[in-house]
Each structure stands twice: as structure tokens, then as C-alpha cells.
Amino acid sequence: MGGTSVLQEWLSGVWGGVQRLAILSGGEGLTPVAEREQLVLIEDKDSISKIRCWATQGDFTGDACRCPGDLTIALLDDAGVVIGAASLHPGNRISWERGRFHSDLVAPGLVYARLMFSQFGLVGASRAVLEQLISLLNLREGEVQFRPAGDTAAMSARKVPIVLFEMLEGCSGEEAAELDQDLIRRMNSRLLLAGGGEDERVRQLLAWLGSATWPAEAISGDGKLARRMLNELDPHLIQRVLCDLTEPVEIMGAVAWAAFRDDDSMVMGAVGAEIGRIIARG
Known part of the structure; x- marks a missing residue:
């Protein structure tokens, strides 16, 4: 308790002198915090206030995550001098001045900070929110990992587009993931010709991907097939559609697509607000 009190007192004091925040890789x-290149410099007072709330409220663990973390938040005073820093870790953990306090904070609000960072072009938000969305949308697999061949009820439940039933009912989800690329192009064409236009095709593919159970089906089954179909489309078209998504399964599909891309910032910046609403509703 005494160590926690000291850390809480330090946080309260150091944040009083913060004028800017720097996000570092x-x-x-690694290299000392003060010597690292800044990925993002945040000077907006409202944004700083929100990040302070998200990064300082939660429960201290009394221990530290073994991994080094992927990002660092540096606190800067009015002269641009680093007056404090924290590393970000999986599971909404943040470690303030680890060498001094050695007690991570589990801060649920960090998910919102990750989403904000994606708006600045930083990558990684999709994987930071993925587990939480899987739980909230009840997408953890049961005894059956992959959609069985010929199970049209399963195809319907997992939002496989109806016009693709005939092409897919003869193979399982695991087999569908490895279909020939030419067949995937024909499936995309059939989906477009079925009506609704290009935007509707994107939404159907995202809903299908967002309904796949984790981990097997989403990674190596129908989810992989849906991602391959999306990857055939113009990214600018997908980006246009992302801004209008509101259905949770479509949002989940966008996150699942982004999680397998090298740069997820475009996608997560577009759907971040809706992800926040899903999480807030619980």
C-alpha cells in the first residue's frame, strides 16, 4: 500500500507540470527516453486531459509485465524537458517509471488512448482492442472450431453472404480459407452482381469477417477467406465505407481486417468512435 501511495502522489504531482505529451516508439x-525520436507530439489541452484520465485511473498490480512494451508516453514540461514517462503493455497495462516504482497500472481507459493514437497515424490499436471485442461480441469458439461443410445453418448464423452459399457449402471453413485466387475473384464478382453496389459488398464481407469465431475460424477459416476477398478490393473504397459503419459485427470485421495489415491506423482512425461506443455499452 505504501508503494502505491507514493506512486499515486508522484503521478498527481508530475501531471501538474505537463504541457505536452510525446509518444515514442x-x-x-531502449534508448533513453529523452533521446528518442518523437512519433507524435500532443499539445492540445483537451487531449492531454483525456490521456491523463485514461492513463492514471485503474488498479496497481504490485508487479511488472515481462515484455518491454510497444510505446512510451513521455510527459514534457513547458521547456520540452521530460519529467516522467510510462511504457504501454498488453492487457491495458501501463508502467509509470518502472525502474523506480515497479508496479504496473491496469487502466481500462487505455483502450481509448490507443484509439486516439491511431488518429495520429500510430499503428497497433486493432490488436489492443481485439480481445475485448471478441469477449463483448461473444465470438470465442466452442467445441466446433470450423464451419462444417454443408451446414447452411452455420453459414447463415455467421453471415456468409447468401449468394455465396452454393459456392461454399461443399467445403468447410478451414477448406474455404485456401480456395484458389481465381475462385475468390469470381466470388467477389458474384457478390457485386447480386445487387447493392460496391459499398454493400464491402459491408457484407466485413459482417462475415466480424461474425467469425476466434481463434480458429477467424484466423484460418472463413475469416481468412473474407480477408482475402477484402484484400482484392480498392482500399480507398473500403475506407469510404468504414466511416459509415455502425453495426457491431461490421465494426468487428473492420478491426479483424486491420489486425492483419502492416498499418492499421487508417482503419482504426475511421472506426475508433464506434469501437468506443461498443465498449462503453459493454
Whole structure:
């Protein structure tokens, strides 16, 4: 308790002198914080206030995550001097001045900070929110990992587009993931010709991907097939559609697509507000 009190007192005091925040690449054990390149500099007072709330409220663990973390938040005073820093870790954990306090904070609000960072072009928000969305949308697999061949009820429940039933009912989800690329192009064409236009095709593919159970089906089954179909489309078209999504399964599909891309910031910046609403509703 005494160590926690000291850390809480330090946080309260140091944040009083913060004028800017710098987001740096990497976590613990790298180049000293003051010498690292800034990925993002945040000077907006409202944004700083929100990040302070998200990054300081939660429960201290009394221990530290073994991984070094992927990003660092540096607190800067009015002269641009670093007056404090924290590394970000999986599971909404943040480690303030680890070498001094050695007690991570589990801060649920960090998910919102990750989403904000994506608006500045930083990557990684999709994987930071993925587990939480899987739980909220009840997408953890049961005894059956992959959609069985010929199970049209399962196809319907997992939002496989109806016009593709005939092409897919003869194979399982696991087999569908490895279909020939030419067949995937024909499936995309059939989906477009079925009506609704290009935007509707994107929404159907995202809903299908967002309904796949985790981990097997989403990674190596129908989810992989849906991602391959999306990857055939113009990214600018997908980006246009993302801004109008509101259905949770479509949002989940966008996150699942983004999680397998090198740069997820475009996608997560577009759907971040809706992800926040899903999480807030619980």
C-alpha cells in the first residue's frame, strides 16, 4: 500500500507540470527516453486531459509485465524537458517509471488512448482492442472450431453472404480459407452482381469477417477467406465505407481486417468512435 501511495502522489504531482505529451516508439530498455525520436507530439489541452484520465485511473498490480512494451508516453514540461514517462503493455497495462516504482497500472481507459493514437497515424490499436471485442461480441469458439461443410445453418448464423452459399457449402471453413485466387475473384464478382453496389459488398464481407469465431475460424477459416476477398478490393473504397459503419459485427470485421495489415491506423482512425461506443455499452 505504501508503494502505491507514493506512486499515486508522484503521478498527481508530475501531471501538474505537463504541457505536452510525446509518444515514442518502443518501451523499456531502449534508448533513453529523452533521446528518442518523437512519433507524435500532443499539445492540445483537451487531449492531454483525456490521456491523463485514461492513463492514471485503474488498479496497481504490485508487479511488472515481462515484455518491454510497444510505446512510451513521455510527459514534457513547458521547456520540452521530460519529467516522467510510462511504457504501454498488453492487457491495458501501463508502467509509470518502472525502474523506480515497479508496479504496473491496469487502466481500462487505455483502450481509448490507443484509439486516439491511431488518429495520429500510430499503428497497433486493432490488436489492443481485439480481445475485448471478441469477449463483448461473444465470438470465442466452442467445441466446433470450423464451419462444417454443408451446414447452411452455420453459414447463415455467421453471415456468409447468401449468394455465396452454393459456392461454399461443399467445403468447410478451414477448406474455404485456401480456395484458389481465381475462385475468390469470381466470388467477389458474384457478390457485386447480386445487387447493392460496391459499398454493400464491402459491408457484407466485413459482417462475415466480424461474425467469425476466434481463434480458429477467424484466423484460418472463413475469416481468412473474407480477408482475402477484402484484400482484392480498392482500399480507398473500403475506407469510404468504414466511416459509415455502425453495426457491431461490421465494426468487428473492420478491426479483424486491420489486425492483419502492416498499418492499421487508417482503419482504426475511421472506426475508433464506434469501437468506443461498443465498449462503453459493454
